[in-house]
Amino acid sequence: MTAQPQPNSFRTGPDERGRFGIFGGRFVAETLMPLILELEAEYETAKKDPAFHAEMESYRTHYIGRPSPLYFAERLTEHLGGAKVYLKREELNHTGSHKVNNVLGQILLARRMGKKRVIAETGAGQHGVATATLCARFGLECVVFMGAVDVARQAPNVFRMKMLGATVVPVQSGAKTLKDAMNEALRDWVTNVADTFYCIGTVAGPHPYPAMVRDFQSIIGIETRAQMQEMEGRLPDSLIACVGGGSNAIGLFHPFLDESDVAIYGVEAAGFGLSGLNAASIAGGAPGVLHGNRTYLLMDKDGQIEEGHSISAGLDYPGIGPEHAWLNDIGRVKYLSATDDEAVSAFQLLSKLEGIIPALESAHAIAKVVELAPGLPKDHLMVVNLSGRGDKDVPQIAERLGTSL
């Protein structure tokens, strides 16, 4: 796994072509290429502009409610009897998940670029809600593409988006989930090139999206470092986060990648199990090219993309961000997976022990905490990213547990 030579730093990617090793890149139609280059140039300018950072900082504090707490999960820790478990409380952000961190950055960028119309893809609806929210705040037109299957299983979020003034387009092509929503968003963008900003919700897509979204999410790890220093006087020993595209995970991980004593775990969705239908691209996939980047993909031997399966709409995607693909191949991050059943158990456990209902996505990370923490010493500091709250999942869990609401 670590056959490749190790770089001096794990934090310098991507290169000027948008590559993390062989992963990433800009695999898009010519129509979109000038738009992507324009976005990259604008982002590079904004990064160097103190006014951009000041504006972002102000909205982070007063609109999102950052910093999010780092919370010692005392009863979960007692229950597991091993590592000391901390929750990074991204579910307390305005709109209920980490997604808003990225959307804020992109919407401020869209405003700088004079774009009046914003499009987004969404799986669980958290990114769609965050995008609809900031579009409402800044008076921008918002169109959200969502697979028809996800529209059905995430009804509360669909209604929230509509209340916020967004148009939700149910996507009927393919498996009618996140992958198809992204295809449709790209088709819209290629058609409305002049006025539209595509707000991608995860660390995937063509360069510069994987790097840009990571930068906007890195506030999670930056805060975690400072908070852990303050609470325990040192860095954590391990980090753990769920990975669909992987934006909450990279946001927590990236500021720690060069701390060699910090063990880092990503958790993919194993659905019915790795031998059955799942959404674990690293565990069950191979390198391929989709949605503008090269990464691990679930596909058949003819290169046709396969439909993933996860109980969690937010993890139900047959790919993973290219930086995660690279971090896996060089061995810096270890990628595990959790099944639907494990996630549902973890969902119930955290609700009962801590009074915190996690998003089904985040419950995949909790499931691996349940597995790893008991075997670790009591002075081991483990941080799990609680990327979203589970209110949106309550109807689905009720149905699974045989309760009609």
Add this chain to the structure above:
Amino acid sequence: MKHRIDARFALAARENRAALVTFVTAGDPDHETSLEIVRALPGAGADVIELGMPFTDPMADGPAIQAAGLRALAAGETLVKTLDLVRAFRERDQDTPIVLMGYYNPIYVHGVERFLYEAKEAGADGMIVVDLPPEEDEELCLPALQSGLAFIRLATPTTDDKRLPAVLKNTAGFVYYVSVAGTTGAATPDFNVVGGAVDRLKRHTDLPVAVGFGVKTPEHAAAIAAYADGVVVGSAIVDAVAKSLDADGRATNKTVSAVTALVSALAAGVRRGRAAA
């Protein structure tokens, strides 16, 4: 030996007309019918055959070509079978150029070197791979040119003068001008605006310029043929396939003739184009 693509555009130019480039999806609605369709295209007036390689996630295609790809995949079409189709066509036709069109992932997974070797050996002349812009030329474009296959580039309304030289640099065969920003089968373009764009391209290249996207009828074909070197029609043809199928989506005895009737009308339109101008 001169490339079949160059030879065909030169022939059309000598006849003072635009070339008709027809797109069909390999394996649509099934492999055998698809081969029959492709074999019938030159007789109906097609100059160049664009053969779509089906992909599950055709992000640059509109509903008609998406549906054609899904029909082909459901009927079991694969990249290997598509190359078999080219080989079978080439046994009986040595002159009509075939351009493979699709997305990079099936080629990447098949293996670039293996794909180029097999495509060349089967008798393909070039390729259009939608999701490989000049920035990714090392992936497939440069190896394709080295193996003697044309890599045909798309130029679009968003390709400005600054970018155009990069887009034209490693292209061969012809330049495919995408008439409107959008997916295939999109709204009909404004023919005057497209005319200006073709003039602009021609100031930058000696290659023939073919125009596609939103060209649906013989009248559209005639309008574009007045100033372009080639007219590309795709969605309208796969729509004709779709409309000829039975209730279960299977080919009928009208499927091949539905395509040839439309292509004949388009070929007549293309030939009217210069006469009218």
